[in-house]
Amino acid sequence: MLAAALALADGSGYRQALPGYRFQFPRDHFDHPEFRTEWWYYTGNVHAAGGHRYGFELVFFRQGQRRGPTENQSAWRVDDLYLAHLALTDIDGKHYRYNRRLNRAGPGLAGASLEQGRIWNANWESRWESSSGVQTLTAVAEGIRFRLRLVPAKTPVINGKDGISQKAEGTGAASYYVSFPRLTVDGNLNGTAVTGTAWMDHEWFTHQLAPDQAGWDWFSVQLDDHTELMLFQLRRLDGAIDRFSAGTYIDAAGNAVHLTQTEFQLTPLETWTSRKTGARYPIRWRISVPSRKLELECTAALANQEFVSEDETAPSYWEGAVTYRGAATGVGYLEMTGYAKPMKL
Numbered sequence: 001m002l003a004a005a006l007a008l009a010d011g012s013g014y015r016q017a018l019p020g021y022r023f024q025f026p027r028d029h030f031d032h033p034e035f036r037t038e039w040w041y042y043t044g045n046v047h048a049a050g051g052h053r054y055g056f057e058l059v060f061f062r063q064g065q066r067r068g069p070t071e072n073q074s075a076w077r078v079d080d081l082y083l084a085h086l087a088l089t090d091i092d093g094k095h096y097r098y099n100r101r102l103n104r105a106g107p108g109l110a111g112a113s114l115e116q117g118r119i120w121n122a123n124w125e126s127r128w129e130s131s132s133g134v135q136t137l138t139a140v141a142e143g144i145r146f147r148l149r150l151v152p153a154k155t156p157v158i159n160g161k162d163g164i165s166q167k168a169e170g171t172g173a174a175s176y177y178v179s180f181p182r183l184t185v186d187g188n189l190n191g192t193a194v195t196g197t198a199w200m201d202h203e204w205f206t207h208q209l210a211p212d213q214a215g216w217d218w219f220s221v222q223l224d225d226h227t228e229l230m231l232f233q234l235r236r237l238d239g240a241i242d243r244f245s246a247g248t249y250i251d252a253a254g255n256a257v258h259l260t261q262t263e264f265q266l267t268p269l270e271t272w273t274s275r276k277t278g279a280r281y282p283i284r285w286r287i288s289v290p291s292r293k294l295e296l297e298c299t300a301a302l303a304n305q306e307f308v309s310e311d312e313t314a315p316s317y318w319e320g321a322v323t324y325r326g327a328a329t330g331v332g333y334l335e336m337t338g339y340a341k342p343m344k345l
Helices: 002-008
Strands: 037-048 053-064 080-090 095-104 110-113 118-121 124-129 134-141 144-152 174-189 192-205 213-223 228-236 246-250 256-260 265-273 280-289 294-300 317-326 330-336
Touching: 037 144, 037 174, 037 317, 037 330, 053 118, 053 124, 053 317, 080 110, 080 118, 080 144, 080 317, 134 174, 144 192, 174 213, 174 228, 174 246, 192 213, 192 330, 213 280, 213 294, 213 317, 228 280, 280 317, 280 330, 294 330
Parallel strands: none
Antiparallel strands: 037 053, 037 192, 053 080, 080 095, 110 118, 118 124, 124 134, 134 144, 144 174, 174 192, 213 228, 213 330, 228 246, 246 256, 265 280, 280 294, 294 317, 317 330
C-alpha cells in the first residue's frame, strides 16, 4: 500500500530537506504537508510484573498525493494518504502478530494536528501533552489492545549533520530526522499492566533513497547505563554498504554525537529465511563502535518478526524486538528493509 502511494506522488510541488532548517518544538512533532513523505515510528520493549516480555510497534505514515489549488472542495478528496502499522511481539509466548490500515483524511478519519495534539488513524492514536512531551498511545486490533503512556527521559535528538540526515548523493536526498531516544512506558497491554522503555522516530522528506540503494538495516539501542545508539546501514544493489550510512550516540546526560559510516561496523552473524516472502534476514549481528569503546551483539527476540505485505506493490520488511549483550546490555528494535525486494523512497 505504501509503495503504491509512493508511485502516485512524483515529488513535484513539495519542499526538499535542506541544511539550515530551524526546528521548533512542539510544532515540528506534528505534520509537514509541504513535504511528500512523513512518518512517526514508535517501538518499545515492555514487561509485566511477573517478568513476561513484549515488544510493540505503532507507526503512522503520511504520503502526499497532491498540492496546490483545486476546484474539488470535497472533504473526501485525497491530498494525503495515511497508512498505519501495528505489531506485537509476545517474546516469552513466542508469538508475533501484526495489522495495518489505510485511510484518507476525510472528515477526521486520519491525520496529524498540532491544534488537536494528536496523530491518528481511526482508533489508533498518539495523543500529546504539548507542555511535557508525554505521549499516550492507544490501539485496538485483533489480538492487540493497548493504552501506553510514554514519558520522555531525555530531550529530543536531531539526527544527522547540519540539521539533515543525508541518505544519498545530491541536494534534497535527505530527511529531517528527530528522535526521542528513551521514553519510559507504563500502561495496559491486552489486559495486563506493563512497564518498560520505548523509542520514537519522526522523519519528513520529499526524496531519500537513490535508485542504486536497495534498503537499510536500522538499529535502536537502549543500554542499561542510560546511553543510547541509533545506527542505519544503507545497502546498495551491488551488495556494498553506502557511504551515507550514519548514526547517533547519546550519552547518559542526553548529549548527541553524530557518527559517520566509517565510525561503526555492522556484521551479520546468523540469518533466518521467511517462508512467506523468501527473504533472508540477518537476525543476529555484531556491532562495533570503536570511538565509543562499544562492542555489542544484537539478537532477535524472535526469528520471525516479518511484517508481510498482502499487496504485491508494497514492501514487506522485518521489524522486531532485540536484545544487546557485550560491553553493555540493553534492549531495542531492529528494522531491515529491501530484502524481499528493493525499497523505493
